Amino acid sequence: MxxxxxxxxxxxxxxxxxxxxxxxxxxxxxxxxxxxxxxxxxxxxxxxxxxxxxxxxxxxxxxxxxxxxxxxxxxxxxxxxxxxxxxxxxxxxxxxxxxxxxxxxDTFIKMKPTIVNALFGTILLGGLFFGQSLLGYVFNSAFKLTDEGWRKLTLRWGVFFLFLAVLNEAVWRTVSTDTWVAFKVWGTMPITVLFTMAQMPLIMKHSVEPIMKDKP
Structure with missing residues (x-):
């Protein structure tokens, strides 16, 4: 008990x-x-x-x-x-x-998104290089995918994080601080939401169906 x-x-x-x-x-x-x-x-x-x-x-x-x-x-x-x-x-x-x-x-706070996204992208792609789909360990409690599904999703997110790192560098080095702050909130977030939604077909395709319990 x-x-x-x-x-x-x-x-x-x-x-x-x-x-x-x-x-x-x-x-x-x-x-x-x-x-x-x-x-x-x-x-x-x-x-x-x-x-x-x-x-x-x-x-x-x-x-x-x-x-x-x-x-x-x-x-x-x-x-x-x-x-x-x-x-x-x-x-x-x-x-x-x-x-x-x-x-x-303010250079340091502007570089923060670059460091975080580059770190996430490197970790995910590095894990794939060693045969580990690390994204599965993060989101396994949210949904279940096949091994192939986790590999593809991890690859996509790894590349996307590196894209965000490069994008942040390009923006903060070429625009004013106020414009960068606005882009960080109203640009990066919508891009991330759209990318996340775009992964739904892959998630649905590689989702593992729940195991049906045997009938008595």
């Missing part, structure tokens, strides 16, 4: 959060970053302590770090686990955000 109770409790603690809340936790910090950069001077006038960060982009960076920490904390409290991708992204946010604020150089 105790074992069953412990298993039930563990299952409840590890329960998945609702899709809408999950989306809010993932997009929330980005929206905070966008708003704080656009209204940095207004925020500084209302909350003078924010001037310790510096100009609008640095205020946005500081609040982005805080919002990311809050999102990760809420995710942990609700599920008692942290997904690998948001965790790695959060670590890079803290490291490059700290460098941005310390050196008062």
């Amino acid at each position: 105790d074992i069953e109770s412990n298993q039930k409790e563990s299952a409840e603690m590890a329960a998945e959060i609702s899709p809408l809340l999950k989306m809010a936790l993932e997009l929330g910090p980005l929206l905070v970053f966008f708003f704080a950069n656009a209204r940095g001077e207004w925020l500084a006038s209302r909350f003078p302590v924010l001037t310790e960060f510096g100009g609008p982009i640095f205020i946005a960076t500081g609040l982005f770090m805080i919002a990311t920490a809050v999102a990760l904390t809420v995710s942990w409290l609700l599920t008692r686990k942290l997904p690998m991708m948001p965790l790695i992204s959060g670590i890079v946010v803290f490291v490059f955000g700290a460098l941005t604020l310390w050196l008062q150089n």
